[in-house]
Amino acid sequence: MQDLAGEKLGDRLIAGWLSGDHLRFASDEARRTYRARAQLIVDTIRLKDTGRIPVIPAATQKFALDYEGVTFREAMTEFDKAFAAYVRQYEDTDFDAWVGPEFIFPAGMFEALVWNRVRLPGVHLPGDKSFQFVEAEYMKADEYDEYLDDPSDWVLRKYLPRLSPRLEPLAQLPPLRNTLVFHQGLPDLVLAAAANPGVVDAMAALKASGEAVQEWSEYLARVDQELGGRLGIPHLLGAIAAAPFDIISTYYRGWRGAIVDMYTQPEKMKALMERLLPWQLQYGVDGAKALGHPIVTVYLYKGADGLMSDEQYEEFYWPTLKRLLVGFVEEGLLVWVFTQGKYDERLHHFRELPAGTCLVHLESGTDAFRAKETLAGSQCIEGNVSSALLAAASVDEVEAYCQRLVEVCGEGGGFMMDFSAFLDEARRENVKKMIEVARCWRPSS
């Protein structure tokens, strides 16, 4: 989609993000540093041979909180404490981008709704543990037709009530599609609301949840201003979209339900993925516009090697994922494709996308050296330094692995240093060594 001047949305957003004009820079040096880092990241995704290796964080979590002895529970409720920890961590570690606080969600958002999909520190888990999501069957096997017929109705009256006991009264409302005029539909809707005090309580719970998110969003803006405007570190994470298969298998049917559907009702599953695809595309594009950020991130969950056969991947997973990624690329956006799990056998598919459009994250289970061979000249890769190595190995072991990584993957560009997964337990000296190895690298030619 191009505007009248022929400029793509992504071009405009990249220029804006590179300028950092959304930030109030504390100094000229901060502005220069920010712009140099953002430019290096974009150039590396574009496969320019910059002679340097950017260092990015998949996301720092407990690793950052430990700088101020903040627990997960505190980070989800007392944002000033989390703010102080993140600032100290990013002051102490020389990353070219920041990611992390936006994944430690406000406890109030979940607690106001008694959200079933999450187990919270300080409520269900010890306060120093990370919150975790519960994958379950929130959509029944026989609800595909209902969903396809009226998705919003299903979400309002089936999905939300299953996710939150506070929202259960919404199931009692009549279908919104019946609401037409004063003598048809409208009386049914308002009477249902009036007859059920739970509906008013549900609205109050939504409001309370929203207030927690408002407060948290203000905190995130302060983090961006401090890390971006004062330290000159760009925020790498923009809008997020999901692969249609992952939506069904992770959020709706659960992995077990999705597998059974692959065998028992494959056509309905594909029809639902077709329905989800344009919405995810629109969601990502709208999010990129709203945030003024040119990178859309797609976290991949159920497509890893071993989770399904190549044939199943090619039949169920890849077709709608590919069209999603192509859709973003056609808008001129960059895509951070965050693979999770072993991805050796899948990476070749990313060669089907225009070169220099994706940043492909690799977990430690994926062979980064083989990935470099597979995607050289096609897409930028990043990640792979194992959490276990950073948590439990010696500095020398970390150095040896990272050195090999930069020597093989750094050559010719298209590589960023990063760890394998969201960083919790890790020795600071190991993380600093990982960064140092990337900083000291120079191309051999």
Place this chain on the structure above:
Amino acid sequence: MPRELQDAIVALRMDQALTLAKRMLADGTDPLTIIAEGSEALQEIGRRYAEGEAFIPELIMGGEIMKCLSGEVLPEDSGSDSADSRGIVVLGTVQGDIHDIGKDIVALMLRIGGYAVHDLGTDVPVEDFVAAVREHEPEIVALSGLLTLAFDAMKSTVEGIAAAGLRDQVRIMIGGGAVNENVRAYTGADGWGDDVAHAVKLADAWTDGGP
């Protein structure tokens, strides 16, 4: 007929397998024969998985068919520590971690492999592992955890079993996407695996008297 049932399960045809099982039952076939045929089919799927010819969906779908089939022909299988099992395993995801997909598949594969498995679920406190070891007297304790945050809980669980005086009676394996030899050494476990097949191989090696 039995061969037909096995073939239907291996081909993952749920409806056909259930129809055949019901017909066999109506014809007077012993329910235990039907279950035995189903188990053989699952073993075949497990063999294909171990050799890289089948994937997790096949394992899970095979397990689902077997679950439905058992429901049709038998009361719920209690999974007792039968004398002819290859060994007893107590398994669970350690405290603070609620991830269950890997654990569930390891449990399924161990059951297919002939082990009596006591699955304690997720977010399992140390004392529950200790109590289960006392109660079931397993040869193997399998600790699962996806998160790096699980490393400390694995270590505490190993220490808890030792503090209860039970360490010499069991071998302890840890499993999960992020574990490696460093983590095994840190936690004090006897072995580690980062995929399902690894867990079963390790269990087989241990019950065969291997190191």
